[in-house]
Amino acid sequence: MILSKVCFTGLLISASIDGVLANDSTMARVPSGRYESFVPEKKTPGAPLQAPVLFVKTFDMDRTPVTNGQFLSFVLQNPAWQRDKASGLFTEPGYLLHWEEGLKTGPGAPLTSPVVNVSWFAARAYCRSLDKRLLTTAEWEYVAGPEFFGQTKADRENFLQLILEWYARPSPLVLQSVGQPTRHRLGMQDLHGLIWEWTSDFSSNIASTELRDNSSPDAAEFCGAATLGGKDPTNYASYMRFAFRSSLKGGFSLANLGFRCARDVAP
Template identity: 30%
Template sequence: MKKSLLILFTVVFALTSCSKDNDPVDNTTVPTLTTLDITDITPTSATSGGDITATGGADITAKGVCWSTSQNPTILDFASDQGGNPSNYTSNISGLTANTTYYVRAYATNSKGTGYGNELEFIAENIFPGEKVSVAGGTFQMGSTTGGADEAPVHSVTVSNFSISKHEITNAQYAIFMNDIGANIDGSFNGVEYLDMDGAAIQISHTSGSFMVDPGKENFPVIEVSWFGAKAYSEHYGGRLPTEAEWEFAAEGGASSVGYIYSGSNTIDDVAWYTTNSGSATHPVGTKSANELGLHDMSGNVWEWTNDWYASDYYSSSPSNNPQGPLTGASRVFRGGSWFSIASSCRVADRNNNDPTGTFNRLGFRPIFFP
């Protein structure tokens, strides 16, 4: 009896061992992948995606990106679903809150589970499509004793830190903005003219449902833009138009100023396109020498809108700390001179003004930004 039980046990053990030895080994792992760069950021949406570098040995059944205001988001947070294969994909991120920081990871799921890519971080806001130059705040002497009566008296002004566009806003940049906001074919938005599409010198057209820049004019400064159009563009990217004081401080070279008459030189031809050398036309931005801060075309090429109302006697009562201009007025200030200007109008201290609805073939702008 004992011998029979021993034989039975031996047979069962052998069969069991044989079965275990022949079981297929499951080498499946969760997918591995990389999160793609975040692009097309707006206050409410963005685009990312993933690159699946290994499927883990099983079909991909779901993939996308997940996002959250907390780190290490998972598919239990907000997530998109792009379905199964292929391995490289883009995905929309939506339902965001403006000026909020988000964390994003790509994900992919197979029969083993869900794998996540590296984490990326972004802020839901419109990203300015140009270079900015940081300007450390400081105190300077604003105005001039050699210019027009509205440039006097020379007075001490202090401005805070800011950053400013390195160049005047170009046709290409402005066309993108007009398409982003869905501006009307006539260059208006919500009943306000931003861009005079009937201007004889306009270098932007509306073709096949979109604003398009005339070939070869992409990097020229936008012209025929109203103060309202300049203001709207600046605010769209989280900035605003500079005050007169901020503009003059930057044009003068900020804390690095050498005290030049023009922005960056006492020799106007070095830094400005103006009536003598322009050939009666605008030129691509950044083709003349920069000033002490690395800013181009703050003298010449096109005049630049500022945020301030104009008053000829404002300097007599201007606050010394971050002056904002008069509370009301009939016209807005623009500064810097243009391709059409004589040399004296391209001086850093020169002032000019016009109705904010006005548009000209020699008037553009550049925005400023704050942390």
């Protein structure tokens, strides 16, 4: 199995790539590095497709997805995002549908489980309320890649196989708590095996040429189902993530889709 490549350059950290604590204990610092995108691009008209190498700056990232309890605190302080008050422009009828009531999560949504059934707009508003933001797709893929989970090729291929097995299982009606044991070298938890996660540019990376040329500034960000052209169709774990993102629109609310937040680090 051919894997996406991640190269770390100029990192003043140990060989084990230990995580550096951010100011917020719920976050960890991600060192800068380079991520070879799964999705190829044409550098010039008529040129062959090439996988762009993206530079990811140092940033802070939530160790776990946002929980029902955390999102409940948010909607209590921001009534406009409560289930019975949220605008239909930014949500759909399934918004927070798994909660028992508008301000009560109930047994189907334990406070320590990841919040799901939230739109991209609601996730973005939550992060902004904490002076944070959603991760970009490149940041998420960089941190969630196999290079952070294993030292050898065999380790990484086993890691990808476990992801595929999770993709094949139906989502449980009640999600388990966040913070499951992890082998991630930065201490990130629940990147795989629990939920899918929103990214700030969830579909722009895989838009077709026609979509990229659209003059609307929101076209590439919110119009799903764009043409998918991954550089390595044998890397099914990445392929499925990018295919899933391509099907999304900003107002969607899905029972296995949540999010976590990031924060820029001052130079």
